[in-house]
Amino acid sequence: MTSAQQVAxxxxxxxxxxxxxxxxxxxxxxxxxxxxxLTGTRAGAGHATELLVGMETGDDAAAVRLPGPGPGGTALLATADFFTPVVDDPYDWGRIAAANALSDVYAMGGQPVVAVNLLAWPRETLPFELAREVLRGGLDIAAQAGCHVGGGHSVDDPEPKYGMAVTGIADPARLLRNDRGTPGTPLSLTKPLGLGVLNNRHKATGENFEQAVATMVELNRAAAEAAVEAGAACATDVTGFGLLGHLYKLARASGVSAVIDAAAVPYLDGAWSAVREGFVSGGTRRNLEWVSPHTDFGTAAEDTRLLLADAQTSGGLLVAGEIPGAPVIGELVAPAEHTLVIR
Structure with a gap:
């Protein structure tokens, strides 16, 4: 029995x-x-820093060029991510939320340096011992990533929420951006889909899915390093907007279309049965509704469409390029009638 189970x-x-x-x-x-x-505030001419990536394309993190050794300086990355409990175990929730927040830095080809906790807690409803377990989970994942945790901020809230604001660094010349895709580039996905429907089933039934937890706590560090080493210039991570939502944003920002081979997409064990039994979140359905006007689904069945739009938590990287160990699930193509095409 874990300490959290003993406490509550x-x-x-x-x-x-x-x-x-x-x-x-x-x-x-x-x-x-x-x-x-709201495209962000850009400092005036002569300022010591340069905003490389702001709000314009909805990328995973902001990037600012700092002066430093070498002609390109250093890219400072900044992001924040937090959410409500995705699993019942507080330690696992902390690990998942931290991995998810760190993922935004990895999705830009960077290395996280320091993070601060963001905690909302119903102090009169849930024991603080559970909050401690959440924070301990986040601390352990940050340590695994080699990222300092330097405190944070908390509020009394009727609904528990946890995440991190993360600062990282990257080589400005090797940033992974969502607006750098080019036609003819293969698309690789580094984690399987289905996290959303399995998490929704867990919430509804209490069933535990160890394969989902293991996937969500896995850092995207190795995938990011492989993408940068392979010379990729375009990537994003797959989280709440689903594969289709994040790919649509990438393709739109890059001025290209994208073709997905649905049969090549990896899925977690249990994902298909979960979607067929109706464990689909409202977020997933909203994702599908958002991308549908821009997508040629071909003969894809409804359950396939829902899984491709499944709202992931701490999902993998979607990389424009081939990287070791990641299946190729499609390619970027010249702009066409539909931004996304499913085959």
């Missing part, structure tokens, strides 16, 4: 949240309406 036996954290993990994100279409025209 029978407590299921997922029952204290209206959604779970990255499925609780504001829908992509609504979010784009909110931030329309």
């Amino acid at each position: 036996p029978g407590v299921r954290l997922t029952q204290y949240a209206h959604g779970g993990g990255c499925a609780c994100k504001i829908p992509p279409g609504e979010l784009e309406d909110i931030v329309a025209g």
